[in-house]
Amino acid sequence: MPKPRPDGLDSPLVPRIMRWMSHANTWLYQKSGGRVGGRFLRGAPVCLLTTTGRKSGEPRTTPLLYLKHGDQVVVVASQGGMPKHPQWYLNLQATPECEVQIRKATLRLRARTASPEERTALWPKLLEMYSDFEDYQSWTDRVIPVVILEPR
Helix, strand or coil: CCCCCCCCCCCCHHHHHHHHHHHHHHHHHHHHCCCCCCECHHHCEEEEEEEECCCCCCEEEEEEECEEECCEEEEECCHHHCCCCCHHHHHHHHCCEEEEEECCEEEEEEEEECCHHHHHHHHHHHHHHCCHHHHHHHCCCCCCCEEEEEEC
């Protein structure tokens, strides 16, 4: 059973606010080459992930925290501990080819969900980068996916 989310986070306004903030961050990041919007709380690095919409076929860009792991980029489908997977993760399941912008560099990558063993190995590194992932996991019954983005 998940821990209750803090007061106010279950408001129906939260997803709208998250969406608005994501759009604003994406715009600022793109306009500044990542100088603005390239860091989150406690300095966690931010990238822009562009997926193909599974229904629309249109490009969809989302700012995400990321961890560089060799030539891989690792992202977490946490959605702040919400009960459902984020749309970008569902898009990657349908079409794993994607692009990631880190500062001014754009990488063409292919996504896959980390195996349980890979997730176990990466999770402490992700928590070191952004400890709130631990809270997010405690707020949901779903196992929050760790996604590995690899060069095509």
